[in-house]
Amino acid sequence: AQKVTQAQTEISVVEKEDVTLDCVYETRDTTYYLFWYKQPPSGELVFLIRRNSFDEQNEISGRYSWNFQKSTSSFNFTITASQVVDSAVYFCAPPGGRDDKIIFGKGTRLHILP
Amino acid sequence: DGGITQSPKYLFRKEGQNVTLSCEQNLNHDAMYWYRQDPGQGLRLIYYSQIVNDFQKGDIAEGYSVSREKKESFPLTVTSAQKNPTAFYLCASSRQGRGTEAFFGQGTRLTVV
Numbered sequence A: 001a002q003k004v005t006q007a008q009t010e011i012s013v014v015e016k017e018d019v020t021l022d023c024v025y026e027t028r029d030t031t032y033y034l035f036w037y038k039q040p041p042s043g044e045l046v047f048l049i050r051r052n053s054f055d056e057q058n059e060i061s062g063r064y065s066w067n068f069q070k071s072t073s074s075f076n077f078t079i080t081a082s083q084v085v086d087s088a089v090y091f092c093a094p095p096g097g098r099d100d101k102i103i104f105g106k107g108t109r110l111h112i113l114p
Numbered sequence B: 001d002g003g004i005t006q007s008p009k010y011l012f013r014k015e016g017q018n019v020t021l022s023c024e025q026n027l028n029h030d031a032m033y034w035y036r037q038d039p040g041q042g043l044r045l046i047y048y049s050q051i052v053n054d055f056q057k058g059d060i061a062e063g064y065s066v067s068r069e070k071k072e073s074f075p076l077t078v079t080s081a082q083k084n085p086t087a088f089y090l091c092a093s094s095r096q097g098r099g100t101e102a103f104f105g106q107g108t109r110l111t112v113v
Helices: none
Strands: A003-005 A010-014 A019-021 A024-026 A033-039 A046-052 A059-061 A064-069 A074-079 A088-093 A108-113 B004-007 B010-013 B019-025 B031-037 B043-051 B054-057 B064-066 B076-078 B087-094 B108-112
Touching: A010 A019, A019 A108, A024 A074, A033 A074, A046 A059, A046 A064, A046 A074, A074 A088, B004 B087, B010 B019, B019 B031, B019 B087, B019 B108, B043 B064
Parallel strands: A010 A108, B010 B108
Antiparallel strands: A003 A024, A019 A074, A033 A046, A033 A088, A059 A064, A064 A074, A088 A108, B004 B019, B019 B076, B031 B043, B031 B087, B043 B054, B064 B076, B087 B108
């Protein structure tokens, strides 16, 4: 069975601090994709990034960066110089099972305090 | 613009009544999904469909029903058998295949009064 764990339920940091959100994905699959989504207060989820298990290079997009380590099954997400607009719930989403359904972790609620 | 439209945004239902939530997409996606989100909780999968005229139960299908008569549409009916229907409902779609991301609607907030 596949399992995704976002151990941090809620995080609060002061604006301009860096913050890292953790995600651990357990699977017996040798190849897979992992996703991160953002859910702002409006409610609609927005896709942020997709990585596949072959690629362990860090990905950087502006203030966002992702670190994927297959050996530890972790796919962590770092926001540098956080801003109030980063306040949201962030979901790590591994792929589903053989029937391709998309499942989600419980999410991490991030509060950026001004 | 392509996207997913959910309606209505807010919905109130009396206990014992069935209610249908609409989800329409013009992205030409084969797969569509319904999720339920409770306050402070993650997303739980209710039903999903990979192709027209076919759908599968997710983790919490009891008390819900769906249909997929058209590729663009995947309505969700919350029946009176659903004991605790008050929640935020999100519809999503994606292309086929594991490496494809999902696109979401803006959600419907259902309240039972």
